[in-house]
Amino acid sequence: MSDKKGLKRKDLYDLVWSKPLTTIAKELNFDAYNLRKICKQQNIPLPQSGHWQKIKHNKKISKTIFPVDVEKDKTIILFLDENGHVAYNPPGKVKSKLKTEIETNKELSLKVPDKLSKPHKYTIATKEYHKAVKIRNKSRNWSMKIDDTNVLSISVSDSLFPRALRFMDTLVKVIEKRGYSFNTSNRTEIVIHDQTYNIRLTEKNRRVKLETNRSWDEFDLVPTGNLCLKLDRSYPIKEWSDTKTTVLEDKLADILVWIELKAKEDKERQIENAIRREKQEKTRQKEEELRKQKEQELSKFKELLSMATRWHKAEYLRNFIKELENNDLKLQFQNEVIEDTIQWAKEKADWYDPLIEKEDTLLEDVDRESLTMKSRRNW
Structure with missing residues (x-):
């Protein structure tokens, strides 16, 4: 400290790089907010966030060089009382x-x-x-x-x-x-x-x-x-x-x-x-709005992908039905032969197709995406 009555720019610079700002504020019976504000006004660089944690764990740190100002450096910027506290x-x-x-x-x-x-x-x-x-x-x-x-x-x-x-x-x-x-x-x-x-x-x-x-x-x-x-x-x-x-x-x-x-x-x-x-x-609102936009975009894409997948499967069914028509075959599920196989299969393909989604009384409680029964609360 170059003057018993107070601190000059270089004194304060050395002080803020010697210990955390909150510690200095307590010692000077001052508040850290105003101390930080004074450093900013006087162009005194402060350690970046995490500086003291790095020192604690013996990690490499960098120190900003003191910006010399011939005129400002002559003036006391923080006055101290008889107890060494900031006035x-x-x-x-x-x-x-x-x-x-x-x-x-x-x-x-x-x-x-x-x-x-x-x-x-x-x-x-x-x-x-x-x-x-x-x-x-x-x-x-x-x-x-x-x-x-x-x-x-x-x-x-x-x-x-x-x-x-x-x-x-x-x-x-x-x-x-x-x-x-x-x-x-x-x-x-x-x-x-x-x-x-x-x-x-x-x-x-x-x-x-x-x-x-x-x-x-x-x-x-x-x-x-x-x-x-x-x-x-x-x-x-x-x-x-x-x-x-x-x-x-x-x-x-x-x-x-x-x-x-x-x-x-x-x-x-x-x-x-x-x-x-x-x-x-x-800033929070912008980030929240961006997050919602991203979620909506992803949701729309998943919906598009799901529809494309269902459509592809529906076309796969129709191609299979054409083979049935060419071979005049009947489908058998769980040992039960489906009569009018071709028409039945076409109706099921139209029910599953996302571009058609034909109604089917027996399948009205089935979710087309997962092909499982819907929960009761959605009935």
Whole structure:
């Protein structure tokens, strides 16, 4: 890696040829789809399908040479955070422009107040809900019904709850001011560009070892007083927390930028996937139609061949009948002499001939192809 802050084209090329893309994505806390997309955009060749299986079984492989680009090779294309993970929206013009737009928007109030002012209906509902929960827990009246309509997902200690409520109240108002919406039917969800993300405000805990006489270790979770906003149902899972130098309230602009860019990225991926599925479906339909045409063609040919075979056999019979006529002979089947042999034989040839198929009462239940009795369900 040529730069501690991130990867350049050659760095990423070396990385994708050193291990599978899915493995790299996990290590960077990134998703393989976007990693593949970046490689395509940067003209970085990737191993073909089956490459790693060949290596596993010590088979011969070929490696595509790195395409040098003097200008592009100077630029970092993947930025890394302090943990070596990819910053989902790396510093750049798009992110900077959006953050500036949000921070300079006078209609947005990014400052979390010290006291609630004109609380949102979700905030009011959440406050009442937590008050009711405390009453129920204190009275131990577990049959008490509590209305959870419009309740925001907040899970913090009582001492931290007022601050958490003010933060969520500000976040909800800002999100709606940006033209997006919330859904609180089952969980707290933000809906942006038709993309839905589950959001939770929690309190960071630390594990504390308990002193016991048991032979195994036991731990307890102790609240730290640090707020943490988590965005579930997204990849990678994202969270923002209080740190030693910054509180969560100061990260509202960064939170908005990340969510909006993530939603835009996911929307583009959704459209790409829809287009790809449509192409796949069209290809499948064409293949299915071709398969049906082939089956129909084969079926028609078999039918033609069968008719030709029957016709040939019928002509064979007629030639045999001519010999009977010339010799004035009678046929004998199963020790029974057929009277009017010639006429009988001609009728049977006409019954069998696919170009005539003369009706025969006694043979109406016989299949002309196999010369066997038809099954009852076909009668």
